[in-house]
Amino acid sequence: MTPPLLQLSDIHKSFGAIKALRGAQLELRAGEIHALMGENGAGKSTLMNIIDGILQPSSGEIRIDGQRVQIDGPATAQRLGIGLVHQEIALCADISVAENIFMARTAQTKRPLMDSADLVARARAVLAPLAEIDPRLPAGRLSISQQQLVEIAKALTLDCRILILDEPTAALTELEAQKLFTILRGLAARGIGIIYISHRMAEIFANCDRVTVMRDGQHIRTDEVADLTPSDVVNAMVGRKLDTLYPPKMNGERGAEILRVQGLTDRRYQDVSFTLHKGEILGIGGLIGAGRSEIARGVTRLEGAAKGRVWLNGQEVVLRDYADCIARGIVYLSEDRKGDGIFLDMPIAANVSALNLRQVAGRFGVIDSGAETAQAQSIGETLRLKAGSMGHRVASLSGGNQQKVALAKLLAVKPRVIFLDEPTRGVDVGAKAEIHAILRGLAESGVGIAVISSEMPELIGLCDRVMVVSEGRLTGELSGPDITEAKIMTLAAPGALAASRNQN
């Protein structure tokens, strides 16, 4: 019998007193797409970083083709044919997309001179099946989902036998995810082994061959996907049964209007009007680059200089800047948690309190660190935040747990209106259900909630009403049983607006 392509056995890894991995194992065969699943903080990314040589295991062994290997860094990993798409996007912001994509090549090349034209042409070819991105733009100018696609393209250019993707679709819509899987299928057919990490159950079951589940740094089970049901996987991940993934939807009539936006217009979107009501969760759907994030950032005055009128609880308000919005209880959760969502180098507690320090301060603005910690602790618990202590830096958390901190930061101010941009990006199923329940509770208590999500099941399962954006314009609104994947996709497709106009 031929040995497996990659075999990890009994891997241990600690960070100080935290044991991130406690005897993890994984076996990857050539030509398979192998899903790796586990709760936030289970140790998936840590294990992948060990395979790529970014981290060194405390103990354990790695075999490739049955041969024991020592991987001391990404350069060595590349030589062994390992490619990794990191969970956290890491691009050189000032450098062109094309150069970013071929960075690893440039590092290894024997050729002395750059050939920019050739680089751009090849980058275009790699990007073409994924998305339309101009390879000459500096990477920092792209939206977070476009950057994610560039990261994927980067890995695809590596000449690798083992391809690891750590939550590549967290910021992508199903459309891009489908394109990605088409490519991955092709690669697998050529004998490449693929490790695929995701919290999106549907993706796994539609596309993967086998699945390994981890919990608390340990191996729980490895099975053929065909032999499992989603609830088996969830069970293995969280160690208990999850009754329902989504909370019940609003029953009866929606309540009073909380927020009304009319005629919102800026460079990249025109004439956007919508309302938020008590008891109701509004979804905002659309394709990548449709302008959903920009609309939310326009309302909250975070970006651009949008024209348009806004009413809060029936009163027209003039919002000057985001500080103004926060003062009125209108908040926005960014889709780019690392870029503008959290303070990586600061303690968790200080992150959670950032939006309104007065809440944890006594007289004369003196911060009560006890109250600050307690606040982070209590919100952290409801979000199932896995952290050693509230005094630790956010940078030491796993990706999903960082997302929970970003969310906790908003919830801490008891807002009246929340715009959530990809709120559950990278969050595991268990915590996701928890977050959805919290959102439902908030909506019922009279908080206006708008959720931008690229994950179709989330839009469908969570929202009472979905408005769809295409090319900077609202193309339609769906509610109740009309919220289906097909209808959303029709409205989201480019040219949908023209099509709908033609119908009328």
Add this chain to the structure above:
Amino acid sequence: QEKTLACEPGETYVMNVMVMGHPYWVPVFEGFKQAADAMGCEAVFSGTPDYDITKQIASFEQDLVTNPKGILLHPMQADPFIDPINRAIEAGVSVTTFAADSPKSKRTAYVTSDNLAEAKFAAEEIVKVVGDSAEYAVLENPGQSNHDLRVTALIAYMEKNYPNMKLVGRQATNQDPNAAFTAVSAMLQANPDLAALWIPESGSAEGAVSAVKAAGDTLMIIHADISPTTLEEIKAGNIHMALNPNQGIQGFVGFMNTFLGAHSDVIDPFNDYKVSGFNPMQIPFVDNGFAVITKDNADSFVLEQYMAGRN
């Protein structure tokens, strides 16, 4: 007790300066040591390596902690040292200043070369060489008092005595040869008739002479202080002359004054010192003079040769 002029065993005198690494201090301290040896005293060189007044004051006060008999001080600035000097005097330490003064303090004496005399000499020399109706220029180092004095005094002297001498350039180059190179290059461009250049220190003189050479010009350069390079340029005839303070005598006389201030019991002058409580050893100003360095005597000013065999 017998009144003699000699040190007790272990009696120590300190010479305290700023920018201790500067070569100017080397022959001064050599003179200081020679005098100390002659009197059987210990000599210590101290101060701060930096151009930083707070650090020099701290080092002065730290000197006091070691209980010296006297301190020969080069105060970086006059007034900031009033209080420290007076406290030292009160504690029974004799303080003499040299090369820069703190006139409002109670220091017993001030030893220096007379910058006004240097400036006057330089002015007369310029007039002697280029005539009394010519163009001249100066480089300066604003903020350092002796350099400042050398320049302003020369300009004032010229205005008063040779009204036809025209000052066509005045640039701050702050002892930096590269800055002097730039400034003098530009001066030569702007003033084709420039005849003479007065520079209050040697660092700028090095840059100036290389600029003059680079421009293929000839020009009378006269500067104060000396460095090995300017010495060579004097020998080569590219620099007309340098005026160098008599450093050895400055140190020697400086020591003597400090020492006498500490041994004032041997002095009983015809004045009111007993009732006024002053130290009888009071001299407002001692001129240690300066040397004129030209092609002819340049060989006597090679510091390396002088220091060879000494410590």
Add this chain to the structure above:
Amino acid sequence: METQRQTFLSRLFGARETGLVLIILALFLIMTFASPHFLTWTNMRAMTMAFSVEAIVVVGMTILLISGGIDLSVGSVTALAMVVAGLLFLNGMDPWLASLIAILVCAGVGAIMGFFVTYVGLHHFIVSLAAMVIARGLCLLGTGGRPLGLFELPENFKWIGIGSIGVIPVAIIIFVLFVAVFDFLLRRTTAFRLVYYTGSNEKAAAYSGIRTKRVIFLTTVLCSTLCGVAGIIYMARFGSAQPTFGVGMELNVIAAAVIGGASLSGGKGTILGAILGAILLSLVSSSLALLNVSVYWQDIIRGSILLAAVTFDHYLVKRQAMGGRA
């Protein structure tokens, strides 16, 4: 036992500062054996006086560094305060009023820098470099390059520079006060917490509703204002105003802050750490002077101790960071 001691120190100084405290204690111990004059009241006093005024500038620089800025003009602006106050006094103004105006002028310089940084969008480095040159030029212009003798300053004014309360010099009391107040403000108050947020991730801070431009503007002004305060105390101490004062001060001050844990990329640092950094630098200089080390060796030893101390501290902090996660 050892752990207990470490915990005690850590609790007293905060984990980040323990390393520096240990290094300083070690130097103290060595110096006490090396020189009989070291552990005397006069020497301690002289050593403390040597950095106590500059420490006020260190406070301002640290806060600015935390917000993500930097200021090269501190030396010139300190001199500018002396010169402005000195000129006004010489023209017959009350020295306290003159000082207030001088401090306001410094704040104005800070405001201009802040304007160029936040509203024009230039980098702190280049703006403060220009300010450094311009402020120095103003000092020269105001004085003709010569120090202003201010011997006539009234005693009650000079008191802040050379007076004592009991045996403790007023300048040292002022220094302790500034450090204590700003350390408290920075550690505990909401207003100064915004400085950390802004420096840690300016965009995330803006996305948290913090008016980051205002924060950066104000820290820039604060730093210049503290330079002004330092300049006034120097003037009272020296009884003169020196147009060339403080050349090269910026490197010393930034070094103190960085040794104390501040980062040039913002978001990190404490006042206490920065002051310990300043103490370390000053202690090394003073010790070398006291031991009368040859000047030709002083720089070499100073640089090496600096490097060794930072390296040692680095390893200590790294080890603590590991343990600290527990």
Add this chain to the structure above:
Amino acid sequence: METQRQTFLSRLFGARETGLVLIILALFLIMTFASPHFLTWTNMRAMTMAFSVEAIVVVGMTILLISGGIDLSVGSVTALAMVVAGLLFLNGMDPWLASLIAILVCAGVGAIMGFFVTYVGLHHFIVSLAAMVIARGLCLLGTGGRPLGLFELPENFKWIGIGSIGVIPVAIIIFVLFVAVFDFLLRRTTAFRLVYYTGSNEKAAAYSGIRTKRVIFLTTVLCSTLCGVAGIIYMARFGSAQPTFGVGMELNVIAAAVIGGASLSGGKGTILGAILGAILLSLVSSSLALLNVSVYWQDIIRGSILLAAVTFDHYLVKRQAMGGRA
């Protein structure tokens, strides 16, 4: 028409540099009218000579800044090269061999700094500050603080500092050569592209298999090596080795690079831009000297022009960036 002109300049200099070129041209025009001596061959020659050697240090600093580093020791290391070569020469060594050894010593200083930065993990700022102090100490120790007179250097050696080929000074030719070569290397070669990647996002670069520590180590060594080269040319020019040479040079050199578009946080900058920055700074100084502006006004004017130039350039670059999107 105007657009066309802009495009022509942009194509010639790259978009980033056009603003600076315009500012320099404007100053040129003004000076040509202001002084009849400005646009003369001798003046141009003198002005170019004034910055041509420092420009070599600017090249090294720019590359280091792009990689995310910084070096405060450039002035001392330049002086160290002079002193080492001077001492060896005075002890009878061939000046060319002595220079080579001096440059290697400088490279060694860079290697030590690089070691502390990459393998120990300290910040460039503090490491190079220590190196600055130590290198200056070595200069003092080697010379006893006295400049070394090297009048005896053979003519063929002095030629690199003061000689000419035809009418063009050798120092200028060397300068142009260094700038051209390094500009080409940095723009076009794969090896130097890695410097940009490392400086732009060290983590991303490391994940791509770039040995970022090695890149940072090498740029640190390169910067010190170029200081060594500059020191040797200075020595040949001045015929002396000055232990105190280059005090404060670091700020000037960093300023040139930053004006030219380099960023203190790495990943940005070009050699051409930095050299234009150096030219701008030097042009202003030379012009003020040529116009014989009062010493007391010079600093004020210099600082203001610097600020104005950077502001103008900033708006130009911003507008271009906007336009580029259309």
